[in-house]
Amino acid sequence: xxxxxxxxxxxxxxxxxxxxxxxxxxxxxxxxxxxxxxxxxxxxxxxxxxxxxxxxxxxxxxxxxxxxxxxxxxxxxxxxxxxxxxxxxxxxxxxxxxxxxxxxxxxxxxxxxxxxxxxxxxxxxxxxxxxxxxxxxxxxxxxxxxxxxxxxxxxxxxxxxxxxxxxxxxxxxxxxxxxxxxxxxxxxxxxxxxxxxxxxxxxxxxxxx
Numbered sequence: 001x002x003x004x005x006x007x008x009x010x011x012x013x014x015x016x017x018x019x020x021x022x023x024x025x026x027x028x029x030x031x032x033x034x035x036x037x038x039x040x041x042x043x044x045x046x047x048x049x050x051x052x053x054x055x056x057x058x059x060x061x062x063x064x065x066x067x068x069x070x071x072x073x074x075x076x077x078x079x080x081x082x083x084x085x086x087x088x089x090x091x092x093x094x095x096x097x098x099x100x101x102x103x104x105x106x107x108x109x110x111x112x113x114x115x116x117x118x119x120x121x122x123x124x125x126x127x128x129x130x131x132x133x134x135x136x137x138x139x140x141x142x143x144x145x146x147x148x149x150x151x152x153x154x155x156x157x158x159x160x161x162x163x164x165x166x167x168x169x170x171x172x173x174x175x176x177x178x179x180x181x182x183x184x185x186x187x188x189x190x191x192x193x194x195x196x197x198x199x200x201x202x203x204x205x206x207x208x209x
Contacts (some may be wrong), residue, residue, distance in 0.1 A: 001029060003053065018042045019055065021077070033077020037063050046100040046108070051075035054083075054108055056097025069095045070110065072132065076185035085132040089114035101151040101159070101208030103181065107161065111148030115141040123169075124148045125161065127183065139183035140169045154203045157181035176201075 002022040004011075011020045015027050019042045021032035036128060040059035047053055053073040058195070060068045062079055072083035089095045091114045098112035108128040117126040118134035123143030127135040146165035153159050159179040167178035173183045174193035178186040201209045 002026075003047075005045060005047055005055075007041050018057070018059070026206055031076065033073070033159075035063065036073075036077050043096065043098055044100045044112075045089065046102050048102060048106070054100050054102070054114070056100050056110060058094060058096055064171050067098050069114075070128075075158065083132040085118065085128065086134070087116070087118035089117050091128070096147075098147070098149050099151045101154060107135055108132075109151050109153075110149045111144075111145040111161065111163065124163070124165065125151070126179070128185075138180070140179060140185075142167075142169055144168050144177075149204045150200050150203065152203050154207065155171075155205070156207075158186055159183075159203065160203060160209060162201055164197050 001024060001073050004020050007018065009017050012028050019036065021029040023029050030096060036165060038059040039061045042055040042206055043053050043055060045055050052075060056070045062071060064208045065075045068088040070088060072080040095114045096112040097110055101109040107130060110126050111124060113124060115123060120134055125140060125143045125148045127138040129135050137165060144163060144165035145167040146163060148161055148163040150162045151159060158181060162176050166174050169185050175198040176191045176194060178189035180186050203209060
């Protein structure tokens with residue numbers, strides 16, 4: 001089956017707001033969240049090994065319930081109420097959760113455009129515990145100096161980050177950088193600086209990008 005996100009409000013004539021699941025042949029899966037309604041866009045998804053779906057975007061409410069910018073759904077599309085971010089991401093402008101990556105220990109990496117998470121200063125890159133609370137053990141204390149558009153984890157656990165930033169943590173990393181699994185800067189990674197946004201990349205099995 002396929003999960004599809006975007007800015008739509010209907011799929012094949014059926015009301016489906018910004019998130020829908022399709023059958024393998026492309027038909028709407030009517031068993032998935034038929035009454036699910038977001039008040040903003042879902043932009044990013046990550047699927048946990050147990051089938052639960054972490055979703056981020058610009059929404060603030062789901063079915064009228066406050067779930068600002070990040071939530072988790074059950075495999076059938078219901079809201080997972082065991083996932084409880086206390087404060088959620090905040091900013092002076094519109095918050096965008098553009099990318100989500102899952103670590104092997106169940107922790108959740110968020111990237112996008114925000115200034116704080118759960119009241120803690122974290123620019124554009126943060127990590128949550130599996131229950132959605134802010135992970136204060138993440139060693140990247142200052143985040144990224146500009147928006148983060150993509151996070152991917154390599155097989156060895158290291159975290160590659162791309163976006164519009166010039167620094168990642170306390171280190172100069174123009175548009176592309178790499179962190180260790182604990183969030184500290186990977187000082188062995190010396191990328192050539194890109195002169196404009198890095199929107200996406202793929203981690204190859206041999207470690208190249």
